[in-house]
Amino acid sequence: MYRLLAVDDEPYIVDWICEIAEVELGIELEIYRAYSVQEALNWLNRARIDIMITDIKMPDESGISLVQKVTRNWPKCKIIMLTAYAEFDYAYAAVESNVIAYILKTEDDTRILEAIRKAVRELDKELKDLHLPSNTNDTLPNYLLPIQNDIAIRILKGVITQKEEIISQLESVGIHIDAEAPFILVMSKIDGIPEKANKIARYNYRYTIKKIIEHYFTQYFHCSQIEYSDVIMVSLLQPKKGQNDEGDLSKDTSLKADEYYITYTKETLELVLQSCKENTGLDLSFIVSNTLLEVTQLRNEYQHMKKILLYCMPDGKGVIIGDTHLNEQKGISHLSLNLVQFINQYVQTHIAEDVSLIKLSEVTGYNPSYLSRLYKEVANENLSAYINRVRFDKAKNLLINSDLNLNEIAAEVGLNSRTYFNRFIKNITGMSPQEYRTHLS
Incomplete structure (x- = not known):
């Protein structure tokens, strides 16, 4: 959406x-x-x-x-x-x-x-239409890919721990990083690869997904990708800074740079999800580190995120989460009803405030498209329809049982524009708020 x-x-x-x-x-x-x-x-x-x-x-x-x-x-x-x-x-x-x-x-x-x-x-x-390059044009020699993956996985598992050795080993297999700059760690799980797919087909799926990720991130990030297995991939995103106006994404934002890079990553992964679905027919789920990490922090964060990705993420759901928003003892699929109940309670309690899908995503830690889809599946109702129903019920109650003026009632139901409030009530009742108040009394 x-x-x-x-x-x-x-x-x-x-x-x-x-x-x-x-x-x-x-x-x-x-x-x-x-x-x-x-x-x-x-x-x-x-x-x-x-x-x-x-x-x-x-x-x-x-x-x-x-x-x-x-x-x-x-x-x-x-x-x-x-x-x-x-x-x-x-x-x-x-x-x-x-x-x-x-x-x-x-x-x-x-x-x-x-x-x-x-x-x-x-x-x-x-x-x-991403115009992705063919894998025949890949500059990395075929023999080097498994060596690259092996060294990267050894680093993530903590077999190689010293910063200087980490940098040296990565550079020896064509992964060039800035040892002093932080990373965002992204782990992805691929769902829906056909069981009959042979090794070449599986490789082509992974190759296409890697190129889609690069397509969306290389303007602002150095992007290094590792194939952990047929269905698990790891991306190291290192923000480009200080090169030129095109290389520092955080320049025009009031947020701290770290916060904005994380926001940009999660939001852009929504496009990656959609593009992968369009181009491969596969669903992906992502988990993203909630802070930028130093090279020496990668091991602990990787182990933590891998556990969540392998054991707590449902298949085919298109989920994007930060690593602190999921209880490792419970899978997301087991939390669906609880999550919808939480959203309902939050909307009822905060209807005078921001209850947008963006806000609900921030509060729950789940990406907006997943929340919207999950809510409709569980509640059999669009989330926006539920929010409007709560908003109208409260407005109706205040019109009947309070002496608040219409501007005050509009604010109480989260509609700070009087014209928007007027149209909202009229679209539902066919009357202006004042006419509806008179009708109710």
Whole structure:
């Protein structure tokens, strides 16, 4: 599922865009609102943005500046720009990268919907058409691959422990790393390889998956990959820093660099999951270290993460977790009902706050697409539908049993835009909030 962010300093514009996307688009998206550039940057720092619709002129910062930051931190993001006629040529000259449409604010709903559909088509196409190199073009000699894997696994198992020897051994088999720079450790489990697949077919599956991971990460990371077995792979992601503006991902974020690199990794792995499914038909699950690690810390973290990956991850679920979010004594498959119950309780308790899928992912430690899919499987209801039901029930109760004004009730149910609250109530009841309050009384 892709994520759309609408940005404008005029709330009614944001609410209009989100409403037509939710009601008329016919494509399931995660939809988020930002009523200022700062709100947009807050979302940008927390999660991947796939499609952004933004005004060009806003009081605190220009939409063009925002576009440059978004496409830097999430380079696959598709941009739709809202503009007045006089600004069109200026906007087109200022920002071309990733901008797929310029739309006048005077144009009708169909123009916005067409642009969003175009963005989704382009994102779908990019998942399928990666133009991966053939394994016949691989620069690593075939005889060196098992030696490379053997040395890397010995390091991860703690057979080789001294930093200098680790670096020397890795470089001897073509893995070049910076001994002083930290890593993110990612372990992946491949599910669904056909039982009848021969060694060549299995090798080709692993090769394709490795190249997909490299495709999504090499812009900002040095990526070293190790084949632990037919179905377990290890990736060492070392952030590129200090080379140039393209090599330091954390430059335009208010988060600490370590936090943002971890966020970027988890969010980008969602795209890897989708692309692997499109290109190989296989499901993957990932576990990601929750901090950047020094070379000498790899062994302990690897042993801990391997135990979780081998014994606690369900097959074919497309899970991405951080290593501290899973009780090693319980598999995720055994936690499904408990997880849904936890989400329900959290939504009920925090409905006045942020209960977005992004927030629920942060709270539970599971990737958004897994949470959304799991919730629907267990509860037989979309998570967004449940959240709206809780929101409406609380709004109805406050309209009947409180003296709060409509702005206060909107805030109590987590809708800080009055226009959004009005539309929310009217879409369900056919009446404005005040009319519905009168009707209830």
